[in-house]
Amino acid sequence: MIEAADIYKHYGARAALDGVSFRIAAGEVVGFLGLNGAGKTTMLKVLCGLLLPSAGQVRVFDVDGVKDPLALRKNIGFLPDRAPLYGDMTVRAMLSYAGRLNGVDGKRIHGRVAEVLALASLENVADDLIETLSHGYRQRVGIAQAIVHEPRLVVLDEPISGLDPAQIVAMRGLIRGLKEKHTVLLSSHILGEISQTCDRILVLHAGRIVAQGSENELTVGGQKRAEIMARGSLADVEKGELLRVPGVTDVEALPLEDGLIRLRARFASNEVREGLVRSLVQAGFGIRTVNDLESDLEAVFLKLTRTVNPAEPGLTQKGGEA
Amino acid sequence: MNNVAKALLIARRELSAYLSSITGWLILAVVLLADGLLFNTVAMAGEKKSFDVLQGFFYFSSGTTMVASIFIAMRLFAEERQQGTLVLLETAPIPEYVVVAGKFFGAWTFLLLLLALSAYLPLLVLVNGKVTLGHVVAGYAGLMLLGAACIAIGALASAVSPNQILAAVVSGAIIVALLLAWMLAKKIDGPIGDVVGFLDLFDQHYRSFSRGTIxxxxxxxxxxxxxxxxxxxxxxxxxxxxxx
Structure with missing residues (x-):
């Protein structure tokens, strides 16, 4: 169990963390989601013992991180946003060094490095200098150095940042694979990544957790937006009764060329969307396309980070402790 | 793995970093070249007794050792911070003093390697002149101790500086201040002046080593x-x- 209780971190007058609390069960893959500057990296650094909190308590598998930072660090593998790798070392030497630094026994290190090389699919570059590797490979080596000493908690700060689509897919598989032996906590500002990789999401905004739960839990009650391209006139929209379709709000219409109009509508559920399209068809519009403007999670995230005042208590969603 | 083993692990890494970098080899080459040139043009200039030649060698070697120490130590923490690798040491279950000791011994070992490579010059004087082995040993003991102090100062400068250039400037400034302590001591009367004089890095402490006295x-x-x-x-x- 990883537990953060009322963590505060101040830089002068500015509060980077403003009373963050959460619990993570062993074996979970949990994602910190937040805008840049929300406090994700600060929170991860506090968890890893890199930063001491101004107030609050961190416990990682029954070790008090503030009172016993050395014992805390034994349990943690950390990949910061920039992988901490020496360019003049080979991948194998780097992993061996990281393992030894973190207490892996000299007799075991070769076998353990071989295991990690295989796990991270790095065997083909094992004897290459790190400075010659691509960004994607470096990130893999970064994850490998974070797990070489078999920590119980693996903390990854923006692990897919800067990767191409193929590398993202490979990295996602690697992170999901860690779940078998480790608890994983990662941060990202990329919603799609968090939702695809993590079991649970902690939404951090202005130094506070404003929501937490699975994607399904977070999106309950969330509004959706869609863009509809249709043949018809603006006047028909204005005199129509689109806004009276139950659950539809904020219909915007814009005339385009060739007799087309673009409608953007906000609605509560997929059923409402169907009702809206049905109303348009009944009003004589020729529907060309219907596209979601943002995912359910995106809508919830934008809503939380735009409207939630983090100073107000009690806004945390399901399972909230912040 | 105990703390000594961890410090040695870090020291080995430091040493290999110097030996695998252009900067490391450049420091070795420039200092050895300077030692050779100064030996021929300064220490050996004119008619001198072999004792004076050896003393001259240890005199200018102190300067090259101090400069080398500044350049060796500037990377210790500042470079790691710039490259984002310091976090590797900061997140490992290793106390800070072990990290500092490991880095210091790595850098100091590199300096000792440099000093060892310059040993052929005083050995030539020992073989062909009338000096004692004790003079050579005392001189090198002085260089080793002076280098240790300068590298430690450089480590501190590297830890507080955001980049290597600033680290070199800061450690250079501290070392120059300690070199000039005797000037300040002359202006201060009483026990405070004595204390300031005692802090002098070169005049008060190194000269005796260069003359063969420890x-x-x-x-x-x-x-x-x-x-x-x-x-x-x-x-x-x-x-x-x-x-x-």
Whole structure:
């Protein structure tokens, strides 16, 4: 169990963390989601013992991180946003060094490095200098150095940042694979990544957790937006009764060329969307396309980070402790 | 794995980093070239007794050793911070003082390698002149201690500086201030002047080594200076956990 209780971190007058609390069960893959500057990296650094909190308590598998930072660090593998790798070392030497630094026994290190090389699919570059590797490979080596000493908690700060689509897919598989032996906590500002990789999401905004739960839990009650391209006139929209379709709000219409109009509508559920399209068809519009403007999670995230005042208590969603 | 083994692991990494970098080889080449040139043009200039030649060698070698120490030590923490690798040491279950000790011994070992490579010059004087082995040993003991103190000061400067250039400037400034302490001591009367005079890095403590005499007070001075600087470096690293 990883537990953060009322963590505060101040830089002068500015509060980077403003009373963050959460619990993570062993074996979970949990994602910190937040805008840049929300406090994700600060929170991860506090968890890893890199930063001491101004107030609050961190416990990682029954070790008090503030009172016993050395014992805390034994349990943690950390990949910061920039992988901490020496360019003049080979991948194998780097992993061996990281393992030894973190207490892996000299007799075991070769076998353990071989295991990690295989796990991270790095065997083909094992004897290459790190400075010659691509960004994607470096990130893999970064994850490998974070797990070489078999920590119980693996903390990854923006692990897919800067990767191409193929590398993202490979990295996602690697992170999901860690779940078998480790608890994983990662941060990202990329919603799609968090939702695809993590079991649970902690939404951090202005130094506070404003929501937490699975994607399904977070999106309950969330509004959706869609863009509809249709043949018809603006006047028909204005005199129509689109806004009276139950659950539809904020219909915007814009005339385009060739007799087309673009409608953007906000609605509560997929059923409402169907009702809206049905109303348009009944009003004589020729529907060309219907596209979601943002995912359910995106809508919830934008809503939380735009409207939630983090100073107000009690806004945390399901399972909230912040 | 105990703390000594961890410090040695870090020291080995430091040493291999110097030996695998252009900067490391450049420092070796430039200092050895300077030693050779100064030996021929300064120490050997004119008619001199072999004792004076050897003393001259240890005199200018102190300068090249101090300069080399500044350049060797500037990378210790500043480079790691610039490259984002310091976090590897900061997240490992290793106390800060072990990290500092490992880095110091790695850098100092590299300096000792440099000093060892310059040993052919005083050995030539020993073989062809009338000097004692004790003079050579005392001179090198002085260079080793002076280098240890300067590298420790450089480590501290590297820990507080955001980049290597600033680290070199800061450690250079501290070392120059300690070199000029005798000037300040002349202006101050009484025991405070004596204390300031005692802090002098070169005149007060090194000259006796260059003449073949090992003074215990000077040994204690250099070791204390190195220890104090390393202690301060440890405090700086520990304090980083309270900041960003």
């Amino acid at each position: 003074k215990l007070t000077s040994v204690v001075y250099y070791l204390s200076l190195a220890y104090g600087a390393l202690l301060a470096t440890t405090a700086v690293l520990t304090a980083r956990r309270w900041r960003a």
